[in-house]
Amino acid sequence: MASGVILSVEGTSSTGVPRGRALPWPLVAVVLAAIGLAAVLVAPVGTSWLERPAVAAWRTVCLAIAVQALPFLLLGTALSGAINAFVPAALFSKMLPRRPALAVPVAGVAGAVLPGCECASVPVASSLIRRGVTPAAAFAFLLSAPAINPVVLTATAVAFPGNPAMVVARLLASLATAAVMGWLWLWLGKEKWLRAAVRHTGHQPGGSRWREFRLGFQHDFLHAGGFLVLGAMAAATFNVAVPRSVLDTFSGSVWLSVLFLATLAVVLAVCSEADAFVAASLTGFSPTARLAFMVVGPMVDLKLIALQAGTFGRAFAWRFSSATTVVAVAASALIGGALL
Template identity: 80%
Template sequence: MQKTEERAEGADAAVEDPAAGDGAAADRGGRALPWPLLFGAAVLAGPVLLVLGRWLDEPVMQAWRTVCLAITVQALPFLLLGTALSGAINAFVPERVFTRVLPSRPALAVPVAGIAGAVLPGCECASVPVANSLIRRGVTPAAAFAFLLSAPAVNPVVLTATAIAFPGNPAMVLARLLASLATATAMGWLWLWLGREEWLRPTVRHGGHRPGHSRLREFRLGFQHDFLHAGGFLVLGAMAAATFNVSVPRSVLDVFAGSPWLSVVFMALLAVLLAVCSEADAFVAASLTGFSPLARLVFIVVGPMVDLKLIALQAGTFGRAFAARFSTATALVAVLCSALIGGVLL
């Protein structure tokens, strides 16, 4: 009885004293911030925003924003194309289509998939979601990865742009075509030999149309998931590429241009870091006149297969374990194939 009366008196005191109720609420929800701290934060917010705004208006930051926005805007339409095509494959194309088109033996399916990359007029951003959709539909990962690598480099749009960027030099177009196909095929076979399924992230959605579900709804959901997921990694890759683009002085390029083999390695690294879309990389390579034709070939072969935004997209789609191994191996194979084929044709 005594405890009951004490609880009742405490309740009455809380009702009579609003401050006590406020203090109890503050204790339940966490300590309230003292008003001097809130006032100080409000006062300091203005100068901080002012300094940040002036810093963002610096020429270096303006150049960074321009490069980052250019890379994103340049790649976004092709990412949109790729995710739409991925959603359409997942919702509308029966699995038996792929079993009929591709050879049953994975070793033969790899070069066929590499050649089939010529039918997708897009850049590397479009090929990642399409390759993911092909794997979900039962295509062997080796063939899907061969398609992923070849599509941005051997399609008619890219080859036409290369011919325009290097007028009167059809050998550069042929060398790009052969080196890209050789790299894609070699990487597909390399995956058959050394690749492991546990390196791939488990698929989030089941591929194929499920009975009782609207195909249009599956297309919409698949497109929405792939586009939002890949778009975030595209922006991260563009930010990293822009950071390198504005931080490396022109004089560094001149230092490496004088060494034949060092220039090849540097151009491969430059292709990874600049992350230029495959439709435009030939014009960038043509502008680097201080480098040898072989070094410029390496730039346009490596770039569509390994760059910062593509690594980010692969990590977000297939997993970081896959992206780290696959991108490293692809860069090495691409440099080797470019050196062998470019040494003969150029």
């Protein structure tokens, strides 16, 4: 384990961290970043450089992203702790097909039952892996849950009134991306890319389940919450730094507009329950490009990459997010070209 500094964890966490072991340096850096962000957000109004319009806009966007995602992160970490502490591991084996290749699409469809955003799906997927679910199926669930749940699809229908094809295209492209990524993990994925804490499985025999739930919730929320702050800061920086004229430059080309909106979805880090309204406002872009924005965003954005890095490890996050972006753009182009 990477060497830590002063911070430590009391007791033994649900991931098997012994009492008093120092936290890894990435978490310490995240905690310090969160403290710095809080200092900027609550700094006295009289501080002259904080009153500049660009800085004020950065503060507003950063705070909006963090506040928007926080309830779903709380939901996800609570579900993660509950699954790890209370749900028997045998239940997941019974629910999913034994063959991993079949378990992947079933898990992708099951993502419709979690009415949350991508912040909630990461800790839940981590808990599923710890409970013995094949990582490929857990990752299919991770990608599909924030994109095809009823809340997101309803928001898409409201944002694109009279255009049911957009809702169907989003559903199909998201499911296709989730399934393909699950199968790619079965084919090319390596367990060593996942940090050891995620590979740990099961409830500790003889321990208090409520204590395990509390420690698991505490560990997941503090870890994922810190990386959420970093992602929000990066997304806010892009929002402020990139001028509106850049958007107009790319809207004229069919292929460039798809790639540009896919990239924009990554850096804007809009919650999946609100991204349809952002996409609908981008009227200068083609329907396929706006579809790519809605398919890529819930699966790959700055805060999600940060959350994945904090939960599964950086070796996993960069490989998985890069491959997911390529597959999501391809699925959006194919399905959008056929339906829209």
